[in-house]
Structures are given as structure tokens and as C-alpha cells.
Amino acid sequence: MNNPLRLLALPRLTPRVLHVWQRNRDVFVKTYRVNFLPPFLEPILYLLSLGFGVGSFIPEIAGVSYAQYIAPALVSISIMNAGFFECTYASYVRMYYQKTYDAIIATPLTIDEVIVGEILWGATRAFINTVIMLPVLFLFGVLDLPWSLFVIPFAFLAGFLFASIGMCFTAMTPGIDTLNLPTFLFITPMFLFSGTFFPLTLLPKFVQYLAVALLPLTHVVTVIRSLTLGTPSPLLPFSLVWLTVATVLVFLLAVNLMKRRLVI
Amino acid sequence: MAPVIEATGLTKRFGDLVAVDHVTFRVEQGEVFGFLGPNGAGKTTTMRMIQCVSPKTEGSLQVFGMEVEGHESEIKRQIGVVPQENNLDPDFTVYKNLLVYARYFDIPLPEAEATIQELLTFVELSEKRDTPIEKLSGGMKRRLILARALINRPRLLILDEPTVGLDPQARHLIWERLREIRNRGNTIVLTTHYLEEAERLCDRLVIMDRGGILVEGPPRELVKRHAGTHVVEADDTPQVRACLDRLGARYEPMGELLQAYTDTPRDVTRALVGECQMGHVAARPATLEDVFLRLTGRKLRE
Numbered sequence: 148m149n150n151p152l153r154l155l156a157l158p159r160l161t162p163r164v165l166h167v168w169q170r171n172r173d174v175f176v177k178t179y180r181v182n183f184l185p186p187f188l189e190p191i192l193y194l195l196s197l198g199f200g201v202g203s204f205i206p207e208i209a210g211v212s213y214a215q216y217i218a219p220a221l222v223s224i225s226i227m228n229a230g231f232f233e234c235t236y237a238s239y240v241r242m243y244y245q246k247t248y249d250a251i252i253a254t255p256l257t258i259d260e261v262i263v264g265e266i267l268w269g270a271t272r273a274f275i276n277t278v279i280m281l282p283v284l285f286l287f288g289v290l291d292l293p294w295s296l297f298v299i300p301f302a303f304l305a306g307f308l309f310a311s312i313g314m315c316f317t318a319m320t321p322g323i324d325t326l327n328l329p330t331f332l333f334i335t336p337m338f339l340f341s342g343t344f345f346p347l348t349l350l351p352k353f354v355q356y357l358a359v360a361l362l363p364l365t366h367v368v369t370v371i372r373s374l375t376l377g378t379p380s381p382l383l384p385f386s387l388v389w390l391t392v393a394t395v396l397v398f399l400l401a402v403n404l405m406k407r408r409l410v411i
Numbered sequence: 412m413a414p415v416i417e418a419t420g421l422t423k424r425f426g427d428l429v430a431v432d433h434v435t436f437r438v439e440q441g442e443v444f445g446f447l448g449p450n451g452a453g454k455t456t457t458m459r460m461i462q463c464v465s466p467k468t469e470g471s472l473q474v475f476g477m478e479v480e481g482h483e484s485e486i487k488r489q490i491g492v493v494p495q496e497n498n499l500d501p502d503f504t505v506y507k508n509l510l511v512y513a514r515y516f517d518i519p520l521p522e523a524e525a526t527i528q529e530l531l532t533f534v535e536l537s538e539k540r541d542t543p544i545e546k547l548s549g550g551m552k553r554r555l556i557l558a559r560a561l562i563n564r565p566r567l568l569i570l571d572e573p574t575v576g577l578d579p580q581a582r583h584l585i586w587e588r589l590r591e592i593r594n595r596g597n598t599i600v601l602t603t604h605y606l607e608e609a610e611r612l613c614d615r616l617v618i619m620d621r622g623g624i625l626v627e628g629p630p631r632e633l634v635k636r637h638a639g640t641h642v643v644e645a646d647d648t649p650q651v652r653a654c655l656d657r658l659g660a661r662y663e664p665m666g667e668l669l670q671a672y673t674d675t676p677r678d679v680t681r682a683l684v685g686e687c688q689m690g691h692v693a694a695r696p697a698t699l700e701d702v703f704l705r706l707t708g709r710k711l712r713e
Binding site: 163245246247254255410 | 464483484485487494507511512514516
């Protein structure tokens with residue numbers, strides 16, 4: 148592992164990856180009532196308080212109502228949380244406390260396949276949340292159709308990125324408590340300063356540059372807002388390229404960092 | 412017939428620590444082979460290399476005639492593993508645990524269902540089929556792990572401390588089942604701290620310490636070779652030492668006692684009681700534990 152390029156080595160995969168995904172799905176289905184509630188309630192609460200509450204003081208923002216402005220941000224944040232938290236705390240519990248990974252790699256599955264299955268599941272959680280949220284937001288009249296439908300496949304890809312990011316932290320964290328650090332230092336600032344609740348342009352120039360260069364949520368919000376409003380942002384092509392490159396790099400990094408942690 | 416496992420000069424290093432140091436051994440088809448040794452001897456590391464989850468540093472390791480490196484999935488398809496720590500899936504019931512595990516092996520559903528039925532009967536858990544894992548006793552969990560390790564009908568079963576922390580009933584049930592598995596022609600490799608377990612189950616075993624193999628052979632032979640048939644214990648006093656020296660007996664201090672290893676316990680006992688007029692003298696058959704402690708010492712291992 149002295150050669151840094153080895154951290155970007157391609158994983159070796161077989162269709163058995165899906166068995167890891169199926170395992171997590173089976174647990175999810177078993178407890179579906181609790182799992183489906185948050186993504187259903189969250190957009191309602193946020194839209195009522197921020198969108199229509201705070202929004203009543205804001206006649207218009209970037210040419211749309213405040214509720215319309217933050218609706219895509221709510222979807223983006225839900226995608227971020229679903230992917231990131233599934234592959235940090237939940238994955239860490241499976242890896243360290245439940246020894247689920249140890250049990251699985253005693254079968255023909257490889258550690259590569261376990262990690263990729265976990266990330267695919269994190270992406271699926273983001274996808275499920277989005278599928279639940281969109282009809283709710285639609286009923287509030289804050290989505291443009293049919294463009295908003297493209298948010299559904301995009302949610303899986305964006306979820307894949309946040310799941311991979313989470314997995315990188317899981318690979319490096321000394322214990323479950325230290326996972327609070329990326330949550331407070333990375334996820335929370337991103338939640339607030341990625342053009343989610345107010346335009347990036349209100350921020351000082353260098354903070355704007357930082358947000359565009361480093362915060363994946365900025366680009367996810369850009370893409371989803373372009374779709375839900377039905378008007379492409381000028382940043383859209385750049386955001387798509389940024390997300391593609393970041394997803395590939397972070398995904399490979401996640402798999403190899405986890406291998407470095409687990410293959411001993 | 413080709414050996415099931417063949418290790419030659421097998422070595423595993425973690426940084427500066429040599430966990431397994433050039434060990435060589437063969438496990439033949441159909442035998443129960445034991446790895447004994449104090450904590451940190453390198454047993455579990457050796458097991459992990461055989462299971463294809465920990466890559467070797469040096470040497471050669473073949474399982475089913477295949478070099479481990481590069482054939483991980485093919486080898487793992489044919490082995491069953493009972494790990495030291497329980498790693499059942501706490502999110503599922505007994506039945507679902509086995510079903511999910513069968514899926515990892517790509518076993519088709521109808522076949523998996525039939526096998527699970529059969530295995531639950533085998534480990535006497537049929538009535539616990541729909542019980543969540545947390546409701547099982549330690550012995551039940553261990554039995555379920557054994558059933559899980561058999562789901563793919565493995566040619567080789569690897570057990571790391573299979574009966575640790577179990578009551579005698581549960582332990583005997585596991586032993587009985589392992590004998591049945593062996594009698595069907597399967598190969599079993601196990602590590603254990605329970606020397607009685609090793610003595611009862613193993614056809615052959617090795618005693619490891621500090622990453623190396625100290626001795627290898629059938630348990631009875633090892634006892635005979637390294638401890639004689641009997642052990643005579645007496646208080647550790649200069650008189651007893653002098654007496655044993657005069658008899659030409661092999662002896663070692665073990666705590667406050669002297670232990671003499673002998674094939675003629677009567678003569679030694681008679682001499683100690685009669686000629687040397689010793690108070691406390693006891694003779695008993697030698698066990699694997701005597702061999703183990705002689706070879707690895709009494710010092711505590713952390």
C-alpha cells in the first residue's frame with residue numbers, strides 16, 4: 148500500500164455483491180414502518196416551517212417562491228443523509244459490533260463485494276427516500292413535471308457518492324464516537340452552506356469557491372434544483388462533471404481504504 | 412490421496428511481530444486435526460490464513476490442492492467456518508440466519524430450505540426456528556453457528572474454540588455432532604484451549620507456541636512421549652528431590668508441587684512413601700494437559 152495509486156485499484160466483483168444488498172434489504176423490510184416514516188414526514192415539516200413559515204417573509208427568491216426554492220434542497224439533504232449515515236454508523240455497527248462482515252467473508256464473497264454491496268445499499272436508501280418524498284412535494288405544488296421525475300434515478304447516483312464518502316470515514320475512524328467528527332465538521336456545514344436555503348452568491352467569494360470546489364451537496368442541489376424547477380442552472384454541466392469524477396474517485400478510495408482496514 | 416491442507420514454511424508477520432513462524436503441517440482427508448497452544452501462539456492466525464481471509468506473508472499454503480492466493484472463492488465455497496466470536500446476524504431469526512447465509516453460497520432456495528430443515532434437526536434447534544438470536548442461550552448460539560457452517564455441505568470444517576464458555580451438556584452435544592461429521596468422511600480442523608476436548612476429538616494435533624509448532628502427533632502418543640503414562644505429584648522439598656534423583660525419575664516443579672513423569676507410578680509412589688517417608692503423594696494418569704504445560708510453561712499469557 149505504499150504506492151498511493153493502489154488506493155484507487157479496481158475492486159474485483161461478481162454478482163454475489165447483490166447478496167450483501169439483499170441482506171440489508173431484508174433487515175430494512177422487516178422494520179419498514181419505522182423506515183418509511185422519516186422521509187415522508189421530514190419534507191412536510193420542513194416545508195411547513197421553512198417553506199411556508201419563513202417563506203412568508205420572502206416574496207420571491209431567484210424568481211420562484213421560497214418553498215419551491217428549498218424543495219430540491221430538502222430532497223438533496225435527504226439523499227446525503229441516507230447515503231452518508233447508512234455507510235457510517237450503520238455500516239460501522241455491522242462491521243465492528245455485529246461482525247457481519249466477518250461472517251460474510253467466510254463464504255465465497257470477498258471483502259470487495261461486501262463493501263460494494265454496502266455502498267449500493269446506501270445508494271438504495273437515498274433512492275427510497277426520494278421516491279417517498281417526491282409525491283409529498285408534488286402535492287405541495289413545488290415540483291415541475293416531468294423534469295422532476297429524473298430526480299429519481301439521479302438520487303441513486305448521488306446516494307452512491309454520499310455512501311462512498313461515508314464508507315471512507317468508516318474505514319478511517321478509530322471508533323464509533325469519532326464518526327461524530329465528519330458529521331459535525333463536514334455534513335452539518337454542507338447542510339447549511341451548499342446553496343440549500345439561500346443562494347451561494349450571498350457568501351463571500353472565497354467561501355463560494357470552497358463550496359463549489361469541495362462540497363458535493365452544492366452540486367447535487369444544483370442538479371436537483373435544475374430538475375424540480377425545470378430550468379437548468381448555468382452551473383449544471385460543471386456540476387455533472389464534478390459529481391461524476393468525484394463519485395468514481397471516492398468510490399475506489401472507499402473500497403481500498405476499507406480493504407486496508409480489514410484485510411490483515 | 413492429496414492432503415486437504417498442506418502448509419510449508421507458512422509465515423505471517425504483522426509489522427515486526429511474527430505471528431506464525433515458518434510452520435509446516437499436513438491435514439489428511441477425513442481426520443480431526445487440532446491446533447493447541449496458549450493465547451498468542453498463532454493458532455487463530457493460522458486458521459484465518461486457511462480460511463482465505465488473511466493473506467500469508469511467506470511460504471506456501473494449499474487447501475484442496477489449490478494455492479490459497481488466487482483461489483479464495485473456490486476454496487471458501489467448500490469450507491465451513493465456526494468462528495471464535497459469535498457473529499450470527501442479530502437482525503434475523505434462527506431460520507432467516509441460515510437462509511441468508513445459504514444465499515451467500517448461491518444455494519437455490521428449495522435446496523436451502525431442505526438443508527436448513529435437516530441441519531436444525533441435526534443441532535436440535537427445530538423448535539427455535541422462529542426465535543430471534545438474542546433469545547438464544549450461549550449453547551444454542553454455538554449450535555446454530557455449527558449448523559450455519561454446514562449449510563454448504565463443506566468438505567472441510569474449521570472451528571476456532573468451538574465450545575468456549577459452554578456448559579458440559581452443550582459441550583458434549585457439540586462433540587457428538589463433530590464425531591458424526593467426521594464419520595461421514597469430512598475433515599475437521601479445530602483450535603481449542605480445552606485439552607480434554609483435544610484428547611477426545613483429535614486424531615492428530617500440534618501444540619503451537621510463539622508462532623511455531625512444538626510437537627505434532629496423535630494425542631495419546633504425545634502424552635506417552637512427553638509425559639509418560641503417569642504423573643506422580645509430591646511436595647517440593649529437598650528430600651523429595653533427592654529421593655527422585657536417586658530413582659532416576661524425570662521431574663519438574665509445578666507451583667508448590669514436584670511432578671514426576673513415569674511409566675512405573677507404583678514404584679515411584681512406593682519409594683516416595685516408603686523410603687523417603689513423604690506425606691502427600693498422589694499418582695494419576697498423565698494427560699495432554701501435562702504435555703501442554705511442560706512444553707509451553709506455566710507463565711500466564713496475555
